[in-house]
Amino acid sequence: MTSISRRDLLSLGGCAALGLFARSAAASRLSAMAALAEPLAPTDYRALVAVFLAGGNDSNNMVVPVTGYAAYSAVRSAAGLAIPQAQLLGVTPPAMGGATFGLHPELSELHALWGQGKVAVVCNVGTLVEPLPTRADYRNAAKKKPYQLFSHSDQQGIWQTSRADTRVQTGWGGRIADVLACANPGAILPMPISVAGINVFAQGVATRPLAVPDSDTSLSNVFALSGFSSSAESIARRAAFDAIRGQDVHLPLVRASNETLQQAVDIAALFGTNPTLSPDRFSGLSTSISRQLKQVAKIVKLNRDSAGLGLNRQVFFVQQGGYDTHQNQISEQAALFDGLSRALSAFQLTMEDLGYGDRVTAFTLSDFSRTLQPAGSGSGSVGTDHAWGSHHLVVGGAVQGGNFYGVNGPNGSIFPSLVLGDVAGTSDTDSRGRWIPTVAVEQYAATLARWFGVSDANLPAVFPNLHRFAPADLGFLSPPGSGLPGCA
Amino acid sequence: MRARFSLLVPFVVATLGTAFARPVRGDEAAARAEAEAGSRAWAAGELQKAAEAFGRAIALDPTRPSYSVLRARALGELLAEDDLSAPNLARLATVVGIWDELLAADPGNGEYAQAVPRLFERVGDRAGLERWLAARAANPALAPALRAAALRSAAEPFLGRASREAADGRHSEAARLAGLARARLEAALVLDPDSVATHALRVHALEVELAAARQGGDSARSSRLERLLVHARQSVARAAERDEELQSPDDL
Numbered sequence: 001m002t003s004i005s006r007r008d009l010l011s012l013g014g015c016a017a018l019g020l021f022a023r024s025a026a027a028s029r030l031s032a033m034a035a036l037a038e039p040l041a042p043t044d045y046r047a048l049v050a051v052f053l054a055g056g057n058d059s060n061n062m063v064v065p066v067t068g069y070a071a072y073s074a075v076r077s078a079a080g081l082a083i084p085q086a087q088l089l090g091v092t093p094p095a096m097g098g099a100t101f102g103l104h105p106e107l108s109e110l111h112a113l114w115g116q117g118k119v120a121v122v123c124n125v126g127t128l129v130e131p132l133p134t135r136a137d138y139r140n141a142a143k144k145k146p147y148q149l150f151s152h153s154d155q156q157g158i159w160q161t162s163r164a165d166t167r168v169q170t171g172w173g174g175r176i177a178d179v180l181a182c183a184n185p186g187a188i189l190p191m192p193i194s195v196a197g198i199n200v201f202a203q204g205v206a207t208r209p210l211a212v213p214d215s216d217t218s219l220s221n222v223f224a225l226s227g228f229s230s231s232a233e234s235i236a237r238r239a240a241f242d243a244i245r246g247q248d249v250h251l252p253l254v255r256a257s258n259e260t261l262q263q264a265v266d267i268a269a270l271f272g273t274n275p276t277l278s279p280d281r282f283s284g285l286s287t288s289i290s291r292q293l294k295q296v297a298k299i300v301k302l303n304r305d306s307a308g309l310g311l312n313r314q315v316f317f318v319q320q321g322g323y324d325t326h327q328n329q330i331s332e333q334a335a336l337f338d339g340l341s342r343a344l345s346a347f348q349l350t351m352e353d354l355g356y357g358d359r360v361t362a363f364t365l366s367d368f369s370r371t372l373q374p375a376g377s378g379s380g381s382v383g384t385d386h387a388w389g390s391h392h393l394v395v396g397g398a399v400q401g402g403n404f405y406g407v408n409g410p411n412g413s414i415f416p417s418l419v420l421g422d423v424a425g426t427s428d429t430d431s432r433g434r435w436i437p438t439v440a441v442e443q444y445a446a447t448l449a450r451w452f453g454v455s456d457a458n459l460p461a462v463f464p465n466l467h468r469f470a471p472a473d474l475g476f477l478s479p480p481g482s483g484l485p486g487c488a
Numbered sequence: 489m490r491a492r493f494s495l496l497v498p499f500v501v502a503t504l505g506t507a508f509a510r511p512v513r514g515d516e517a518a519a520r521a522e523a524e525a526g527s528r529a530w531a532a533g534e535l536q537k538a539a540e541a542f543g544r545a546i547a548l549d550p551t552r553p554s555y556s557v558l559r560a561r562a563l564g565e566l567l568a569e570d571d572l573s574a575p576n577l578a579r580l581a582t583v584v585g586i587w588d589e590l591l592a593a594d595p596g597n598g599e600y601a602q603a604v605p606r607l608f609e610r611v612g613d614r615a616g617l618e619r620w621l622a623a624r625a626a627n628p629a630l631a632p633a634l635r636a637a638a639l640r641s642a643a644e645p646f647l648g649r650a651s652r653e654a655a656d657g658r659h660s661e662a663a664r665l666a667g668l669a670r671a672r673l674e675a676a677l678v679l680d681p682d683s684v685a686t687h688a689l690r691v692h693a694l695e696v697e698l699a700a701a702r703q704g705g706d707s708a709r710s711s712r713l714e715r716l717l718v719h720a721r722q723s724v725a726r727a728a729e730r731d732e733e734l735q736s737p738d739d740l
Contacts, residue, residue, distance in 0.1 A: 067554075073552070089598055090599055091599055092558060092561075094526075094561055095530070095561070096552045097520065097523045098523030098526075098542075099554070100554045108598060112598050112602045114598075114602070115599045115602025116602045116603075116605070117606060147606060176708070279692030280691075280692070282683060283691070284684035284688065284725070284727060284729075353651075402561065403597075410664065482724070
């Protein structure tokens with residue numbers, strides 16, 4: 001028999017797993033969260049799906065006022081950046097007093113879901129340390145502002161951590177998983193799963209996410225343990241591989257490594273079958289965002305059908321890149337929105353096929369919006385620069401859809417006035433149309449978290465700065481504020 | 489830009505007003521005030537008050553379809569769930585009538601087009617929904633893609649039931665339901681031959697039928713369905729190829 005060292009065995013079995021799976025090395029931290037997480041599982045299922053639009057989505061062209069189109073057109077038409085009014089997909093939000101708006105023409109699938117009451121728009125959301133109701137507040141040096149405004153990496157981090165006052169190592173998806181660990185008692189699979197690599201959003205104090213590739217990789221191959229066969233030698237080698245993970249567990253690093261490897265082995269067993277979606281609503285879709293959401297759908301289905309999983313709460317993270325449209329915005333954003341709209345619609349239809357249409361809620365995040373004032377000119381090259389507050393989409397059967405949500409700004413409306421500079425009632429930071437957010441990331445996220453089952457008592461553990469903003473729940477999900485029994 | 493039903497008929501809210509008498513300026517302002525009062529009532533969960541306020545806004549300014557949309561939305565929210573009583577069905581008919589009028593004036597409007605089915609579902613009137621979808625599919629005034637979408641919607645419940653029957657081992661009934669679904673899907677494809685979604689659903693229907701044929705040992709039917717299935721899968725691929733925007737470069 002070939003001699004194999006302990007190190008060889010670990011690297012052999014772990015090569016596929018360790019690159020994809022990160023788990024807490026500090027099991028003792030679990031006890032810190034134990035007081036928050038009580039062992040009573042709910043019987044329902046809910047999932048949150050964060051869709052990160054990386055690069056800073058220009059939401060000024062995602063949701064356009066039709067009533068008041070002239071103000072928008074006055075800034076964007078000459079440079080070739082305005083979406084023609086006739087192409088907009090009209091919506092009439094009850095919150096807006098009869099004013100009409102239009103979605104970007106490439107969002108037609110989401111527009112159809114809007115008509116079915118399954119899509120809502122949350123207006124002018126952004127990173128905030130404290131409320132900045134007016135331009136004067138923004139310019140007041142005594143008022144706290146988010147660190148590194150307009151910087152991609154910093155603002156992406158803040159959107160994912162919900163901490164605009166300081167850098168932290170945990171995200172709000174992971175912290176939700178921390179406080180709701182009680183929802184998935186004895187679970188092998190972590191609550192947060194990323195299909196877009198490791199990110200801070202899904203990191204908790206005690207929770208570490210699972211990262212899986214998109215649907216181009218079968219779930220049964222995600223943690224496939226290669227190098228073992230049915231030969232006697234291989235069986236003996238596998239037995240040694242299993243036994244060796246029980247050794248040296250008094251050494252913290254070895255124990256952590258063993259636990260990580262064991263968890264990968266356990267998950268490989270759970271992922272042993274690759275579920276098929278029937279009907280396949282993703283047929284014909286080939287974009288990255290569609291493959292990521294398809295993988296999420298397959299995991300949701302596997303969890304639904306597998307007694308070995310049985311998770312009651314799941315948090316997913318997917319990402320669509322390419323939104324940093326300093327140039328060529330018209331064509332590039334159209335292509336991105338087309339992919340996003342089709343993928344989100346296919347995902348929602350799949351959830352309905354699974355009977356989970358109102359149990360899974362997808363929502364967008366993004367670094368920031370972009371300047372209303374164009375950068376450059378000419379429809380072939382015009383773009384926009386980094387800005388701040390942006391509109392976001394929430395999709396799902398539990399969404400109180402077909403409406404806009406938000407907090408009134410200086411114009412008395414939840415939707416910002418599209419007027420540049422220092423004009424009464426506007427919220428431009430300078431003169432290029434960078435809207436000061438009227439909704440903090442915390443409020444947006446807390447609304448999702450409350451629907452997901454985080455109790456009011458646990459909200460401060462997830463969102464330490466939430467108390468600075470009102471209301472804590474924007475009301476776009478139903479039933480709002482359904483705290484999870486046993487997790488309070 | 490892709491040519492899809494939402495773009496076939498542009499958003500024509502502004503032009504809808506020409507069918508109505510113009511209000512005087514004071515009425516427009518008063519109507520706006522009523523609509524804003526309706527929005528506040530909506531936000532407070534007072535849907536009856538909201539519907540009444542939107543109704544007053546319509547009376548003051550009938551040129552703005554958005555007030556009718558809002559009234560229809562509020563009335564829709566007031567429908568009792570899973571209630572097939574005569575008064576509730578009468579209220580349903582009223583709301584459906586408003587949406588149908590709005591769609592008749594703006595036949596490509598996706599917001600209007602999608603608003604009705606959920607009302608039938610809310611009330612629990614499955615038969616009514618099927619009748620309404622059939623009427624929509626047969627309405628030549630509507631865009632073909634919209635009519636095809638109605639047929640696809642009409643097929644979906646049969647497919648869902650077929651899947652459940654198949655899962656429970658009742659393959660014969662599953663095949664019957666899948667066949668009904670497939671007939672509707674094929675009618676939809678006549679109207680809108682490039683719909684990837686419809687082609688994909690047809691594949692699913694054929695898969696259910698094929699499973700039943702194999703289960704029943706009907707080799708002739710199995711062979712025929714296998715050939716159809718191969719062709720249907722190719723149709724999905726071809727429809728996807730025709731849709732250039734499905735070939736968008738990867739962005740991640």
